[in-house]
Amino acid sequence: MAAKSANLYARIEPDVKEQAEGILSALGIPASNAINMFYKQIILHRGLPFEVKIPSARPVDMRALSDAEINAELERGYADAKAGRTKPAGRAFADIHKDYDL
Template sequence: MMAKSANLYVRIEPEIKEQAEKILSTLGIPASNAINMFYKQIILQRGLPFEVKIPERTPTDISTLGTEGLHVELEKGYVDMKAGRTKDAQNVFADIRKDYGL
């Protein structure tokens, strides 16, 4: 095994760093080990070890819609509701709380 002698200096948003390091600490993984694992996965995958793409659909900002656009979006929601493509709000919020440790 090679000695770890290369340094990596990066700038990152303090809040992102804090949140990630809190999770890594809970897992018992030092940040330097996590970065080393990430780099090894880049090598093994010959690219990023996760998919990077622009989402097909982004949430609609209703504040930018006129009356007609708002009606179109409301109609889409109504059609989804009638077709049974809905989720119970309690379950949605429970999933959010679980996923984000809230």
């Protein structure tokens, strides 16, 4: 194993740092080890180890819709179901998690 002698300095949002380090702490992984793992994955993948993209559309926030807009969404969904333009719920949820990084 190579000696760890290189330093990395990065400025990130304090809120992001706090949340990430809380998760890493719960996993028992020091931040420096997580960064080292991330860099090793960049090397293995010859790029970022995850997809970087802007989703083509965001999910509809039902709380922001009027009653008429909610009814229109429900009617569109019903029409899609009747026309066979549906997919199994498990696949739909997996797609949502993937597309919106949830």
